[in-house]
Amino acid sequence: MHKLTIAIDGPAGSGKSSVARLVAQMLGYLYLDSGAMYRALALKALRQQIALSDEAALAALARVTHIELQPPTEEQERTGAKNRVSLDGLEVTQAIRTEEVAQAASRLATLGAVREVLVAEQQRAGAGGRVVMEGRDIGTVVFPNAELKIFLEAAPEMRAERRWKEHQEKGEHLTLAEVLEEVRARDRRDRERKVSPLVRAVDAVLIDNTAMDIEETARLVVMLARHRDEQMPESQAMPQSD
Helix, strand or coil: CECCEEEEECCCCCCHHHHHHHHHHHHCCEEEEHHHHHHHHHHHHHHCCCCCCCHHHHHHHHHCCCEEEECCCHHHHHCCCCCEEEECCEECCCHHHCHHHHHHHHHHCCCHHHHHHHHHHHHHHCCCCCEEEEECCHHHHHCCCCCEEEEEECCHHHHHHHHHHHHHHCCCCCCHHHHHHHHHHHHHHHHHCCCCCCCCCCCCEEEECCCCCHHHHHHHHHHHHHHHHHHCCHHHECCCCC
């Protein structure tokens, strides 16, 4: 088996996080939550009271910050954690899940100098292959040479319904109409932002999962991964242990 790097991009509500985690589980790969890195840096910035508008200071902070992503424990996974996250050697898996940190991370993600540093960190984390990473610029910016690139898409109404159910599970009582408007607004921001806009890589496989559930989508990605593996030359295969 080759050390594939699998990049999954797509808009909000396309199911890319759930699909990526399931694909990693099926293949025995490491799932890397790119958003966790921005959250961890945001947490550090908030703790040090650095203005979220100070791009130079935040980029400097990012350069002296070490963020490590590892598989979550069973208990962490039950609480919704995608990775076990360490910030400068200290675990912050739960600390980065507050709404304040999420909002701060969203702002950091729009800063080019900060993204440049964290993209390098993401590339370092996935350098050995056997990883699945999802986001909005993974196949275009983070891993442009990934062996398999997937772009997930679904009708806005279906993506809104999925997000609405997530809100309901968290006890957040938004209407479906409100969530649909939220999804459409997020789409506009993601596609129109100047830094790393959401675009499909030219060599990405487009999967429309409007009528597919998470498991069906993940199984299709795994099938594509195995097919890609068969096409690769033996010289690139993982060495076999004795």
